[in-house]
Amino acid sequence: MNAGIIGQAAGLFAVTNIDDIVILALFFAQGAGHLRIVLGQYIGFAGILVVAVAAAFGATFLPEPAVPYLGLLPLALGLKAAWQVWRDRAGDDDDPPVRGGGPKALEVAAVTFANGGDNIGVYVPVFATSGTSGMTVYVVVFLILVAVWCLAGRFFATRPLIAGALSRWGHILLPLVLIGLGVVILVQGGAFGL
Template sequence: MSWGLVGQATGMFVVTNVDDLVLLALFFARGRAVRVVAGQYVGLGALLAVSVAGALGAGLLPEPVLPWLGLVPLLLGVRAAWRAWRGAPGDGDPDDGTDGGTDDGPSVLAVAGVTIANGGDNIGVYVPVFAVAGATGVVGYAVVFLVLVGVWCVAGWFLATRPPVARALARWGHVVLPVVLIGVGVLILLS
């Protein structure tokens, strides 16, 4: 695995999951860390599985068509920019994932469900990238993503203990996401 691929995978993971940090911080503040971490891995695993399946389906397309898949993240970025500019709320905060108000906080499946719901738009970014990355590249992306889930969980826990940082992410995450999605889309179109 090349350092270039590691860098690209890291950048893509960070950008597509920046909003997840706030949710992780909320989960860590309300529940057991083991459940939150396990739920995050289950949720990301499901997103990766769907993305790989989508990329395999895209692999059936003729090679000259593959770069046009970059329109998906590009349009998602334009949509996110439009919503941020108009001041429209996001797709709505998913259910907080508590399991009936117990003192233990959210269950593994609740965290996974929120991760999937919150990361559904990630599939639109991952599929075209995976479609042009080849088998080795997809494995590289998956390995980096799975390592970064652990890093993301540590960062979420850190944020749960520092409210000013969480407020800053909530304030600027909606600005960074569209810019990066548009950039990813343009890069895929030019590949």
């Protein structure tokens, strides 16, 4: 394998997925279910890759005007999480509500896919111009880096200062981040004429 294309793939992944580390840290801070988070991240990212690879070969599964509406996924999950926080709110602000086992794999996958919807537009031309062997290198490097991203998210979620903040405020931050992410995707894509 050419070291140049590996470096390009790593750089492209890092630039297009830097925001995922924050979301992963918030997911990991929710408690148990770490395997589900990693599984969900892989499922969601595999979905992004399937669409990007197919589009690079000329197939289109998702019409471009539909991409902004992917923002509805994190928006809905954020509203669901906010509802859960409101429902479980405790009388004592020092004891944040405890979620039951962390996020489910399909929730993580939905957020990952929705957050990466704009990445598809970046990946398609790169894949299309790199040929089959180059595309294979990109896909392999991306899949390896998903694991690195999961480790980074877990690392940040377990640093004492960050873990303390996430433990105290994560149940509030997660819904806010998901709702914000959904709104940004909808607005930037011009969904609903925004």
